[in-house]
Amino acid sequence: MLEAKHNALMEEAARRGHANLDQLRLCFQLLSLSTAIDRDCATRLAPHGLSEGRFIVLFLLHGAGGTLPPHELAERAGVTRATISGLLDGLQREGLLQRRHDAEDGRRLQVVLTARGKHLAEELFNQHTQWIGGLFKGLDANEQAQLSQLLGKVWLHTDSGRGATP
Template sequence: MLELKHQALVEEAQRRGHATVAQLRLCFQLLALSSAIDRDCASRLAPHGLSEGRFIVLFLLHGAGGTLPPHELAERAGVTRATISGLLDGLQRDGLLQRRNDAEDGRRLQIVLTARGKRLAGDLFDQHTQWIGGLFNGLDSREQVQLSLLLEKVWRHTDAGQEAGT
């Protein structure tokens, strides 16, 4: 399950007699799983001409009733305004959304899903969430809760987890 680069690091840690070999292996297993999920996600979205970022914009717009201003989309997606602009350009070229002036304030811009964008966002969101849920079908509900608690416990030892806890 480990990527070759991580397997090499584990083997080197074993050769050097490090006491943390088991923890290294766990970390690298988690990274390998995350990478596999990312690759699978990309391969599922690619036939629709979508990246993960473009998919996120679609489902955020869909969830907001089809309309949001660009700055709010950027904030909700956790990306910069420059990044959201590039994502919007591509989605607009593909006919999935339109940029419109705000009805109340013509200086403000609203991003609006087209009918095609709404259909795609709705269909893909359902497909995507079912696929993600299916990743955990091998775990019963007790194991899922336990995994969640364990992942949260490990997360608290990351820099981000420690910053969030303060």
């Protein structure tokens, strides 16, 4: 289940007599799983001409009723304004959204899903959530709750998670 690079790191850690091999293996298993999910996600979105970033923009716009200003999209997606501009450019070229001047304040822009963008967002969101949910169908409700709790505990030991609540 480990990627080749993680196997190589495990072998080197074992060769050096590292004391925490079990913890290293757990981390590398989690990283390998995350990489596999990301790769599968990209494979599922590619036939629609979408990256994960483009999909997130469609999802956010759809969830907001089809319209948001670019700065709010960037904030919700957790990306810079420059990144959101690139994502919007690509989606606009594909005919999935339009940029329009705000009716009340012509200086402000609104990003609006086209009918094609709305349809694609709905279709892919349903497919995507079913696929993600299916990843955990081998776990019963108690196992899912336990996994969530355990991941939350690990999160608290990351630099990002220090001081946060799981």
